[in-house]
Amino acid sequence: MGLTGNSIPCMHYSRMTKAGFQIHIPRSMGVTEFTYSNVEKEMEVYGYDTVVKSHCRMCHGGCGVRVYLKDGRIEKIAGDPDCPINHGTLCSKGIGATQLVYHPDRLTHPVRRIGPKGSGKWERISWDEALDTIAERVLHYKEVYGAESIVPGYGTGRENEAVIYRFANLLGTPNVLTAGHFCYGPRIATTIITCGTNPIVDYENHPRCIMVWGNNVTISNPDCYKGEPFSQALDAGARLIAVDPRMTRIAARADIWLPLRPGTDTALALGMLHVIIHEDLYDTDFVENHVYGWEPFVERVRAYPPDRVEQITWVPKEKIQAAARLFATTKPAAIQWGVAIEQQVNCADNNRALLALMGITGNIDARGGQVLFKPPRIVNVGRFGAHDMLPSEQAAKRLGGDRFRLAGNFAIINPKCVWDAILFETPYPVKMLFFISSNPLMTRGNAKEVYQALNAVDFMAVSDFFITPTAELADIVLPTATWLEMDYIGDFWKRHGYILPRRKVVQIGECRSDHEMLNDLAHRVGQGDFWWETFEEALDFILRPMGITWNDFNQMEYIRGDVSYKKYRQNGFSTPTGKFELYSTLLENWGFDPLPQYREAPESPVSTPELYEEYPYILITGRRIPGFFHTENRQLPWLRELHRDPIVEIHPETAAKEGIHEGDWVILESPRGSVRQRARFFEGMDPRIISAEHGWWFPENKDPGHGWDASNINILTSNAYEHCDPAMGATHVRTLLCRIRPEADTQGIQET
Amino acid sequence: MKPYELIIDHESCWGCRTCEVACKQENRDPDGVRLIKVLEEGPRIIDGKPYFTFRVSTCRHCDEPACVDVCPEEAITKRDDGMVVLDAAACVGCGLCVEECPYEAIELDPKRGVARKCNLCFHRVYKGLFPACADNVCPGHCIYFGDPDQIKREIAEKHTRRPRNPLS
Numbered sequence: 001m002g003l004t005g006n007s008i009p010c011m012h013y014s015r016m017t018k019a020g021f022q023i024h025i026p027r028s029m030g031v032t033e034f035t036y037s038n039v040e041k042e043m044e045v046y047g048y049d050t051v052v053k054s055h056c057r058m059c060h061g062g063c064g065v066r067v068y069l070k071d072g073r074i075e076k077i078a079g080d081p082d083c084p085i086n087h088g089t090l091c092s093k094g095i096g097a098t099q100l101v102y103h104p105d106r107l108t109h110p111v112r113r114i115g116p117k118g119s120g121k122w123e124r125i126s127w128d129e130a131l132d133t134i135a136e137r138v139l140h141y142k143e144v145y146g147a148e149s150i151v152p153g154y155g156t157g158r159e160n161e162a163v164i165y166r167f168a169n170l171l172g173t174p175n176v177l178t179a180g181h182f183c184y185g186p187r188i189a190t191t192i193i194t195c196g197t198n199p200i201v202d203y204e205n206h207p208r209c210i211m212v213w214g215n216n217v218t219i220s221n222p223d224c225y226k227g228e229p230f231s232q233a234l235d236a237g238a239r240l241i242a243v244d245p246r247m248t249r250i251a252a253r254a255d256i257w258l259p260l261r262p263g264t265d266t267a268l269a270l271g272m273l274h275v276i277i278h279e280d281l282y283d284t285d286f287v288e289n290h291v292y293g294w295e296p297f298v299e300r301v302r303a304y305p306p307d308r309v310e311q312i313t314w315v316p317k318e319k320i321q322a323a324a325r326l327f328a329t330t331k332p333a334a335i336q337w338g339v340a341i342e343q344q345v346n347c348a349d350n351n352r353a354l355l356a357l358m359g360i361t362g363n364i365d366a367r368g369g370q371v372l373f374k375p376p377r378i379v380n381v382g383r384f385g386a387h388d389m390l391p392s393e394q395a396a397k398r399l400g401g402d403r404f405r406l407a408g409n410f411a412i413i414n415p416k417c418v419w420d421a422i423l424f425e426t427p428y429p430v431k432m433l434f435f436i437s438s439n440p441l442m443t444r445g446n447a448k449e450v451y452q453a454l455n456a457v458d459f460m461a462v463s464d465f466f467i468t469p470t471a472e473l474a475d476i477v478l479p480t481a482t483w484l485e486m487d488y489i490g491d492f493w494k495r496h497g498y499i500l501p502r503r504k505v506v507q508i509g510e511c512r513s514d515h516e517m518l519n520d521l522a523h524r525v526g527q528g529d530f531w532w533e534t535f536e537e538a539l540d541f542i543l544r545p546m547g548i549t550w551n552d553f554n555q556m557e558y559i560r561g562d563v564s565y566k567k568y569r570q571n572g573f574s575t576p577t578g579k580f581e582l583y584s585t586l587l588e589n590w591g592f593d594p595l596p597q598y599r600e601a602p603e604s605p606v607s608t609p610e611l612y613e614e615y616p617y618i619l620i621t622g623r624r625i626p627g628f629f630h631t632e633n634r635q636l637p638w639l640r641e642l643h644r645d646p647i648v649e650i651h652p653e654t655a656a657k658e659g660i661h662e663g664d665w666v667i668l669e670s671p672r673g674s675v676r677q678r679a680r681f682f683e684g685m686d687p688r689i690i691s692a693e694h695g696w697w698f699p700e701n702k703d704p705g706h707g708w709d710a711s712n713i714n715i716l717t718s719n720a721y722e723h724c725d726p727a728m729g730a731t732h733v734r735t736l737l738c739r740i741r742p743e744a745d746t747q748g749i750q751e752t
Numbered sequence: 753m754k755p756y757e758l759i760i761d762h763e764s765c766w767g768c769r770t771c772e773v774a775c776k777q778e779n780r781d782p783d784g785v786r787l788i789k790v791l792e793e794g795p796r797i798i799d800g801k802p803y804f805t806f807r808v809s810t811c812r813h814c815d816e817p818a819c820v821d822v823c824p825e826e827a828i829t830k831r832d833d834g835m836v837v838l839d840a841a842a843c844v845g846c847g848l849c850v851e852e853c854p855y856e857a858i859e860l861d862p863k864r865g866v867a868r869k870c871n872l873c874f875h876r877v878y879k880g881l882f883p884a885c886a887d888n889v890c891p892g893h894c895i896y897f898g899d900p901d902q903i904k905r906e907i908a909e910k911h912t913r914r915p916r917n918p919l920s
Contacts, residue, residue, distance in 0.1 A: 034898070036888040038881060045879045076777060079889060088888040092773040095889075218766035218891065227766060228891040235764060235893065237913035247795040249766055252804035626769045637783050638776045642769050684795025684804055 037081045037088050042068060046075070053080055053557075055490035055502040057158060057483030058093035058100075059221040059629045060184075062086070062491055064558075065094060067484065067505050074098050074484065074506060082557055084204075084498065085491075089228045091221070092627045092639060099636040100482055101508060105466055105699065107479040108509025117455055117473045120704030127510060130476050131517070134434070135524035137459045138171065141431045147172035148397045149431045151418055155179050155438035156630060158483070159502075160514040161493055163538075164436055165385035165411065167518045170527045174390060174398035175430070179443070180412040181404070182730035184223045186342040188495075189410045189728065190351040193586045196574030198495040199358060199370035201334040203229035207368050209330035210234070211241040211323070213354060214265060214340035216248050220624035222338035224496045230336065239330055241323050243268065245620060246649075246691060247684025256323045262620045262689060263601035263735035264313040266346045268320065269353035270598060271309030273301045275324035276360065282328065283362030290568055291359060292575070293583020293594070300595040312598065314686070328361050332368035340622065340734060345723060347730035348406055349596040352584070356596065359580045367565045373497030374561035379542045381493040386530070387411060397428070403721070404729030405590040414729030415444045416719045419453035431458040436514050437480070438462075439631040441470045442695055445719035445731035446672060447712050463514055466635065469697050469708035479511045486513035487550065489542055497561040501553050592727045602723040603737045605688075611737055615670060617654070619738035621713045622694040635699035646711040649682035649691040650740065658740055665743040668692060670716035670736055676743055677711050690740055692716075694733075754834035757900040758872060758886060760808040761907045764894035767792065767806040771885035771895060778873065778884035785861045787811075787870040788885055808895075810885075811836060811857040811870040819849035819858060819869070827867075837874050840866045 039051055048068040056063040056077075064083020068076040077095050081088030100106075110130035115121030125133075141149045150173050152164050161178070168176045178185065191198040201207065210233060218227035234240060234253070242251035243258045243265070251257040260268050276282050277298055287294055306317035313320075327333050335358055341350035363369030395401075399417035401408035421430035433454070444450050454460065454473040462471040463478040471477045488502040512520075515535045522531040532538050539550035546559070553559070572578035576585045588594040600607040604618070627639035634640055648668060650660060660666055664679045668690070677692055685691065694714070698707035709715055717733040724731055767790050775781075775788045788810040795804035813836045820828045820836065827842035828849060838849075838858075845865040850858045858869040873883035881887070886897035896903040 034880060034882050036882065041879065041881055045876070045881060078887070081888065086891070089891040089893070090770060090774075090889055091768055091891060092770050095770065095773045095777050098777070219768045226891070227768065228893075231764065231766070231892045234914060235910050239914075247802050247804050249804055249806065252795065252802045253763075254802075257802055626767070627773075638773050641776075641783050641786075642772065682795065683797070684802070 037066070037078060039066065042076075046070070048075060052503050052505050053501075054484065054505060055500045056090070056094045056097065057490070057502065058091075058097055060156060060223045061159060061483075062221075062226055062494070063090055063094055064500060065090065069505065072506065074101060083500065084558065084560070085500070086226050086228050091227075092642065093629060093633060096627065096633065096636050096639045097482065097484060099638055100465065100633070101484050101506065103466075103635060105635060106508065107465065107467060107477060108511060109479055110510070111467075111477050113475055118704050120472060122467070122477070125476075127512070130478060131521050131524055133476060134461050135521060137432055138525050141459075142171065145429055145431055146397075147394060148175055149429055150434070151175045151177050151430050151432065152434040152436065153177035153438050153440070154436050155440070155443060156183065158437045158480070158514060159488060159490065159492065160436055160518070162381040162385040163515045163518050165387065166530075167522055167527070169386040169390040170522070170530050171525065172391060172394045174395050174401070174411070175413055175418065176411065177413055177415060177418050177433075177440075180410070181407050181414050181728060182343045182347060182733070183339045185407065185410060185412045186347050186351055186725075186728050186730060187223070187337070189406050189412070190348050191355065192410075193406075193575065193581065193584050194352060194355045195359070195364060195372065195580050197372050198224070199355075199364055200224050200373055200496045201336055202332070202368050202371045203233045205332075205368040206233045206236045207238055207332050207334040209239040209241070209327055209333035210336055211243065211327050211333065212250050212254075212336045213243045215336050215338035216250060216624050217336050217338070218250065219626045220338065224494050225336065239326055241327060245685055245689055246623065246682075251684075256319060256326060258315045258319055258323055259686065261312070261314040261686075262618055263344055263346070263604065264598070265341045265344070265350045266353050266596055267304060267309050267312040267598040268315060269350070269357060270301055270304035270596065271306055271313070271320050272324035272327070273353070273356055273360070274304050274309070275306060275321050276328045276357075277301055279325070281325065282360040286362045286364075286580075287360055290573070290580050292577040292579035292581045292585070297356070297582040297595060300597070304598070327357065331362070332366050333361060333363050334358070334368075334370050342730055343622070343732065343734045344730065345599050345602055345725055345732045347725035348728045349598070353596040356582055359582065364580065365566050365568060371563075371565065372567065373495060373563065375495075375497055376499055376559045376561045377545045378489070378492070378499065379545060384542060389530075399427075400729055404724070404727060406587065406592070406727035407729045409590070412729070414721075414724060415440065415731065416446075416449070416721060419449050422453045422457045433457050433460040434462075435460070435470060435474075436463040436518075439464075439468045439470045441473070441708055442631045442697055442712055442714065445714055445717040445733045447709065447714035448673060449719065450714075451709075463517060466699065468631065469706050472704045472706070478517060479509060480517070481508070481511045481513040485511055486515065487536060487539065487554070488513070488515065489539055489553065492542065497563065498558050500558040501556060503554065587727060590727070601735045602718065602720075602732055604735070608737065611671070615737035615739045617690045617738050617740060618688055619668065619670070619716065619736050620689060620691050621717070621734055623649070623691050625693060628695065631695040631697060634697065646677040646693045646696040647680045648677040648693070648740070649685070650679050651683060651685060651687035651689070652681045653687045654690070655679060655681060658742070660740070660742050667741050667743050668713075668716060669739050672718060673715040675709070675711050675713060675715050690738060754813075754900060756898050757813070757834070757903070758810070758883060759896045759900060759903045759907070761894040761896065761910070762805055762807060763911055764892045765790070765806045765808060766892045768891055770889050770891060771808065774884045774887070774889045775870075778876075781868055782861060782863050785859050785868050787859075787868060809855065809857060811872070812855055813872060818852045818854065822848045822852040824848065835872045835874055835877075837871045838867060838869050840864070840868065843867050
């Protein structure tokens with residue numbers, strides 16, 4: 001039911017069967033056939049009284065769901081076969097959402113801290129008291145220190161991003177602290193400056209070759225993607241190339257697996273580009289007519305011949321050549337990418353080198369390649385975010401804006417800039433933090449410094465489901481609604497061209513969506529003219545260009561923007577030159593190298609050989625785990641059962657050398673600190689590499705710290721400015737040096 | 753010949769473990785008791801090629817089920833349609849079936865003091881619904897339920913479209 005443009009699909013339940021797969025049951029069963037996702041029968045057999053279609057948000061979101069209820073309580077969550085994103089399937093997180101909604105530890109009313117920070121002493125307050133207190137602080141700091149002293153923030157967001165930006169821009173603060181410096185923000189920034197928007201893999205039309213680059217899409221669900229359409233494209237016969245230091249299942253299924261030295265992605269991509277250019281495998285029409293900066297680009301690529309790239313990356317040149325040839329000669333082809341390559345010093349150039357691969361092979365905006373999808377005609381996130389309402393003199397004060405200018409031009413800041421402004425009042429003081437769906441104590445580089453800053457800040461409010469380690473340091477914590485407790489326009493901010501209705505299913509305690517909360521708070525700080533009586537009117541506002549209201553949209557399955565290919569042939573690209581900018585005129589204007597270059601990781605056997613003697617392993621972090629979403633879901637029994645402990649993967653040869661046995665708790669150390677995780681033997685990577693998990697805290701630990709520093713890998717990572725991407729300010733948290741030893745050898749650390 | 757079977761296409765399994773949670777949602781077994789579980793094989797290099805695969809482990813509904821023979825309470829029965837069904841109400845939790853099962857597919861629920869195994873969602877199948885794990889939940893589309901011959905043909909056809917590792 002792929003309706004596009006303004007047409008309005010009505011809601012119905014289809015009977016989906018897989019490839020003519022209908023099953024006949026012997027008559028003795030009294031049943032004649034099965035159909036997938038059989039709503040009527042589910043209702044009848046289990047006595048559910050209601051089923052509501054909605055749109056999941058347990059990760060970056062996207063999957064259509066059916067929520068079954070009995071007596072007003074959610075009993076079952078299942079995938080929606082009518083949804084074009086997931087085609088009826090779901091993941092463990094989506095199914096587990098019931099346990100999030102009804103979790104006994106959920107915060108269901110606002111609270112105010114009544115003891116010292118981290119004391120875990122809270123008292124219940126009313127919404128009015130909570131929001132009035134926050135509003136009073138906002139107005140006070142704005143008057144005394146300027147609006148820039150107030151920093152709202154979000155992590156991966158609950159689709160509240162544009163709402164938070166609207167609040168910040170109307171307040172006049174240029175400082176919104178998000179994960180955007182090293183997650184998805186770089187994809188948006190680098191794709192916009194290169195080709196106008198983020199090219200999305202056209203899985204629906206089955207790419208014939210997929211290169212998965214530092215991504216585990218089938219369990220990680222990167223922005224704009226789901227594992228299911230990737231699986232379908234693969235089952236339809238796509239060739240597969242995997243770029244990953246670890247042997248994932250994707251790598252094991254691949255035609256070619258390139259196990260690169262961690263952090264050398266840009267060099268590998270430039271090496272592949274060298275092969276493609278040297279062997280004339282590029283799309284000459286695209287290069288001659290649609291790219292900007294071909295000659296200097298070729299000159300730059302010349303510096304990365306396969307011999308040199310083999311030395312840098314540890315990948316044999318024959319494999320680099322074979323992968324480059326397969327990718328360039330199989331049409332259409334696409335690159336499945338994600339966050340791993342962005343959380344590095346080469347963040348922007350990693351992305352730009354991969355964009356070059358998509359571009360010169362003619363796969364940009366090609367059917368079955370990587371498409372510049374058009375969103376439906378709604379008020380987009382940029383306009384809703386009111387970026388044009390931020391006075392230019394306030395925008396000029398954006399923290400780090402003069403240093404990380406690519407980030408600054410996309411309203412993104414680097415976290416250390418905020419910590420420094422709190423701790424040292426440079427370049428000016430930050431007095432208030434307001435984290436709405438963010439747990440930076442666990443997720444930002446150099447966690448000890450994050451702790452110092454959160455401990456020192458004058459006033460902090462948090463909106464979340466639970467009192468997380470970050471929230472324990474707040475003054476006020478607001479109880480927020482899950483995706484099952486709000487109406488919203490799902491995937492409003494995505495680049496795949498769909499919007500889908502998210503429908504409120506239940507109300508839990510006094511929980512309110514971040515959107516409604518900010519709409520209310522905005523009135524209390526004098527922004528009322530730019531907001532609405534209720535947030536439902538904001539949804540009408542977003543949809544108005546289509547001539548519909550939320551009530552109309554609520555009756556639909558989804559809306560998709562018009563789909564067309566190779567639009568650049570008529571319109572060019574939405575860049576300063578109108579071309580696909582291999583050579584970025586904007587980066588050049590901002591004082592950066594306009595061409596992608598490879599930088600050695602700040603800590604590595606090559607860049608810091610002396611440190612490598614002391615810390616003799618390459619630590620990679622942030623491997624994805626089914627069931628968890630960064631710091632979330634460790635308190636949900638169905639999901640924690642899948643993975644109980646923080647696990648560090650170690651090659652058995654290395655383990656033998658270090659006296660480590662499978663299952664041992666081990667100590668991981670970097671120059672910044674040490675944490676404990678449990679060893680698991682893993683032969684699928686070079687023995688010089690150690691792979692640790694991120695996001696670990698222990699909700700079952702009722703001490704107010706909840707074990708935030710016990711296994712938190714960001715105790716080990718660096719957030720030094722010189723370790724960040726020079727243009728994007730991405731913190732380099734994915735590749736560093738470490739040592740490892742059995743915990744039993746350690747004095748003063750308790751065995752559990 | 754069984755009229756229907758649960759068949760896993762392990763080549764297409766990504767180890768996402770959605771099936772485990774779908775089973776939990778349906779059967780509500782306590783923490784630690786899993787009627788279906790995803791195990792790992794590898795990773796390692798075999799003959800110079802990367803090998804890493806997942807194995808979905810659940811009751812095989814054996815033709816000659818050892819658990820049926822060993823149960824002193826006759827709580828496990830093999831039905832005419834091939835499904836091996838454990839009746840928790842008749843189970844005393846002696847654990848003999850747990851020891852006897854060659855596939856480690858039976859677990860003791862210590863809370864209720866009974867053995868638990870995959871009954872192929874008999875309670876759903878009987879009413880015309882797919883087993884919970886096989887109701888199109890799997891993002892890899894690797895769980896099939898139905899006529900085994902037809903499923904095997906379908907899986908084989910799928911994998912001829914994409915020969916395994918021709919270049920590596």
